[in-house]
Amino acid sequence: MKALRFLFLVVFLFAFSLGVTWAQGDKVVVSNKPFTESHILAEIIVQMLRAHTDLEVERLIIEGGTTSILHPAIVRGDIDIYPEYTGTSWQEVLRKDEVVSDPLELYERVKKEYEEKFGLVYLPLFGFNNTFTLAVRRESAEKDNLNTFSDLARVSERYVFGAEPDFFERKDGYENLVKTYGFRFKATRQMAIALKYPAIVSREVDVIDAFSTDGLLKKFDLVVLEDDKNYFPSYFCAPVVRKETLDKYPVIAEVLGRLEGQISNEEMTEMNYLVDEKLMDPRDVAREFLERKGLL
Numbered sequence: 001m002k003a004l005r006f007l008f009l010v011v012f013l014f015a016f017s018l019g020v021t022w023a024q025g026d027k028v029v030v031s032n033k034p035f036t037e038s039h040i041l042a043e044i045i046v047q048m049l050r051a052h053t054d055l056e057v058e059r060l061i062i063e064g065g066t067t068s069i070l071h072p073a074i075v076r077g078d079i080d081i082y083p084e085y086t087g088t089s090w091q092e093v094l095r096k097d098e099v100v101s102d103p104l105e106l107y108e109r110v111k112k113e114y115e116e117k118f119g120l121v122y123l124p125l126f127g128f129n130n131t132f133t134l135a136v137r138r139e140s141a142e143k144d145n146l147n148t149f150s151d152l153a154r155v156s157e158r159y160v161f162g163a164e165p166d167f168f169e170r171k172d173g174y175e176n177l178v179k180t181y182g183f184r185f186k187a188t189r190q191m192a193i194a195l196k197y198p199a200i201v202s203r204e205v206d207v208i209d210a211f212s213t214d215g216l217l218k219k220f221d222l223v224v225l226e227d228d229k230n231y232f233p234s235y236f237c238a239p240v241v242r243k244e245t246l247d248k249y250p251v252i253a254e255v256l257g258r259l260e261g262q263i264s265n266e267e268m269t270e271m272n273y274l275v276d277e278k279l280m281d282p283r284d285v286a287r288e289f290l291e292r293k294g295l296l
Contacts, residue, residue: 027056028080028245028252031073034065036275036282037130037213037268041083043286045239045256051296052255067092075118080245081252084122085130086110087235103129103234114240121246123239123253124260128268132172132232133212134225140206141223148228152207153181162189162196162205172232180231197222213265215273224265262293 028049032042042059049057060079062069067088073079086103089110090096094117100106111122136146136159144155152159161183167173168190177183189205196208197216210217212224239256246253271289274280290296 026054027058028249029058029060029078031060031062031065031070031079031082033067033070033082036215036272038083039282040271040275040286041126041237041239043282044259044290045081045083047283047286047290048255048259048295049252051290053249053251055249055252071118074120074240074242077242077244081239081241081256083126083237084240085235085237086122086125087131087233089114089122089240090233099233101230103236106234107236107238115243119243121241121243121253123241123256125236125238126259126263126268127236127261128213128263128265129234129236130211130213130265130268131227131235133210133227134207135200135210135217135222136207136225137200137203138221138223141225146223146225148226149181149231150228152225153183156183156185159185159206160187160189160204161185161207162191162199163209164193164196165190167209177231180229213268213272215269215271215276218269218273219277258295262295263289 030042030046030049032038046057046059049055062073062079065073067084070079070082070084071093074082086106090100090106094110094113100109107122107125114120114122134149134152136152140146140159144151146152146155161174163174168175168188174188178185185207189199191199196205196210197220199205200208200222201220210222210224216222217224239259241252241256267289271285274285275282287296
């Protein structure tokens with residue numbers, strides 16, 4: 001009898017271990033960077049995969065998960081997918097100094113090197129470009145007919161420029177920006193990032209640097225100007241996936257490929273705004289967006 005019980009236990013443990021192995025084998029792990037936009041995008045990826053595949057999808061939050069942490073993690077296989085930006089990959093991961101002005105050329109070059117060097121695949125772009133930009137009050141834009149950086153250059157001697165200290169030190173920051181467009185600002189102000197928006201609203205400054213999908217742009221009704229000489233590198237975003245994972249589950253590329261070009265700058269700004277200012281859960285914002293697009 002004892003022998004039978006022992007045999008049963010061995011069989012049960014063996015079957016259980018196989019079950020765990022199967023479960024792990026059909027699981028993909030999705031992570032993201034530690035800021036609102038990346039949380040929302042990870043939720044979009046997770047909800048698409050759960051709705052349209054039979055895969056077990058784990059959402060893994062890695063503490064302090066910046067690119068310097070997530071990139072080694074995905075190369076090691078600790079995670080399978082996370083949303084990344086072309087400009088970040090080009091400068092921070094591939095360590096390139098060359099400026100590639102054409103956004104699609106940058107995407108293709110990043111995509112090629114990621115697959116060759118790391119075995120990672122850049123899937124099609126979501127559509128929005130979260131790069132640096134310049135923003136002014138709507139009143140200023142309407143009064144001086146400002147749509148582009150070049151428009152701002154025409155009247156810059158009447159404008160006060162504000163930015164965080166780091167922007168004045170970056171290679172792609174203030175000094176070369178001024179040279180490229182011929183800005184002649186009346187004055188400049190250095191201030192903490194958190195103070196930029198209150199400063200432009202209170203008219204302490206007239207133009208600030210900003211991220212083009214920042215939800216605060218909507219909150220304060222600021223107008224984002226077009227970088228018509230492509231001074232700032234592009235930061236288009238896409239899911240980055242391990243090639244080994246895609247080879248095993250090609251359905252991932254098919255499902256996430258449906259997100260290509262689906263998120264405009266305005267839509268990403270709106271989603272960031274709903275989370276940061278209206279305090280909505282990123283999961284709800286992602287679900288509502290996907291339902292509105294007919295993707296769920």
